[in-house]
Amino acid sequence: MQTRFPFVDWFRNSSPYINAHRGRTFVILIEGEAVANGRGEQLIQDLALLHTLGVRLVVVYGIRPQVGAALAEAGIEPVRHDGRWVADAPIMRCVERVAAEQRLWLEARLSLGLPNTPMHGVELTAVSGNLVMAKPLGVREGIDFDHSGEVRRVRSAAVEALLERGSLVILPPLGFSSTGEVFDLDAAEVAQQAAVALKADKLILLGEAEGLHDASGALLRQLTPDEATSLRRAAAPGSEMARHLAAACEAARHGVARTHLVSWHDHDALIGELFTRDGVGTMITQHRYEQLRPAELGDVAGLLELLRPLEERGMLVARSRERLEHEIDDYLVIERDGMIIGCAALHPFVDAAMAELACVAVHGDYRGGARGALLLAEIERRARRRGIRALFALTTHTAHWFFEHGFRLADIDALPPLRREAYNHARKSKILLKPLD
Structure with a gap:
């Protein structure tokens, strides 16, 4: 909107x-x-x-x-x-x-x-x-x-x-x-x-x-x-x-x-x-203190450490090492002096020209800046390059952040069929949608 x-x-x-x-x-x-x-x-x-x-x-x-x-x-x-x-x-x-x-x-x-x-x-x-x-x-x-x-x-x-x-x-x-x-x-x-x-x-x-x-x-x-x-x-x-x-x-x-x-x-x-x-x-700048880059297999341990506190609080669905390794090409990370302090994933549904923005996370010591917005901007650029026309996200805790960045509420029918079938009704995640112009 x-x-x-x-x-x-x-x-x-x-x-x-x-x-x-x-x-x-x-x-x-x-x-x-x-x-x-x-x-x-x-x-x-x-x-x-x-x-x-x-x-x-x-x-x-x-x-x-x-x-x-x-x-x-x-x-x-x-x-x-x-x-x-x-x-x-x-x-x-x-x-x-x-x-x-x-x-x-x-x-x-x-x-x-x-x-x-x-x-x-x-x-x-x-x-x-x-x-x-x-x-x-x-x-x-x-x-x-x-x-x-x-x-x-x-x-x-x-x-x-x-x-x-x-x-x-x-x-x-x-x-x-x-x-x-x-x-x-x-x-x-x-x-x-x-x-x-x-x-x-x-x-x-x-x-x-x-x-x-x-x-x-x-x-x-x-x-x-x-x-x-x-x-x-x-x-x-x-x-x-x-x-x-x-x-x-x-x-x-x-x-x-x-x-x-x-x-x-x-x-x-x-x-x-x-x-x-x-x-x-x-x-x-003398030092690239932080860099935003595609994730690599060597980042999996850092991702697990970053995501664990959010999973324990119920903010994110738990992801196993095997799943992260399998989906690693979908992830972007922010690295600061060798430490993974932020990540986001883009899971495409090509047949529907849509993609899921998932696993947006920033380390607790580095929140309050623009890192989440930086991850989102790069995800959007990556999606546009792939011909994706809309992003969707599922969240239980941070809907307000998505609203501030252009997402709006949607119902389950807005999801691609495969993602609709996998939706966890017990979790009751809000469904948010953002068209990509």
């Missing part, structure tokens, strides 16, 4: 992510091109929404196009080397001015209580300051980079204190030295170093590209830093892709659990990446 309001289904499906993100620390880089192309207002509203949902936000902003325009207006042609410009005194004056202007613009927009937007009635305290310490790049390959610098350290304790007070922290692409100098920094490096220093849960890089693609042009959903190495090497030095990949890979290697590459061109990218099952961009 289709809801009258598509938003309701989206909201139901996003609720596990809302719970998972509450209290987490996200470092978000907004490149200067996003603001220059009119996307700043929407992104500000999305930041306000994340703040209201309890996410602790550190926002890093880029200023490259704005500084480039200011330099062109002043008739200054910067010396560039290896993707960075040499920030001499005239260039540094432009950098400082533009950085201040952009910070004030961000703070002003974050202070608006815009009606009919996520910012209506929201009071955000945005704080910036000398939170990033820097050092000069120095002389490299015979080039003196003057006031072009790199991050020495992020004052993580000061940033943490601000986040604990409910503030949104703004970091410009500037750094300060103990001698009172100001240095021009790469915004992507600032974001990466901040994420590492804060042990952030996520680093989100909003750039031109929607993510990374394979040779056929298909979007790559998840990569390790090692898998991204060839793409990083192929990117032009100093390009946004090179900078973002360097930041993502370094963050992953230094303990940031997830880095997301998404495009500011997509108005739904930030929220879509964080609150939908598949996301919209590419995620870089």
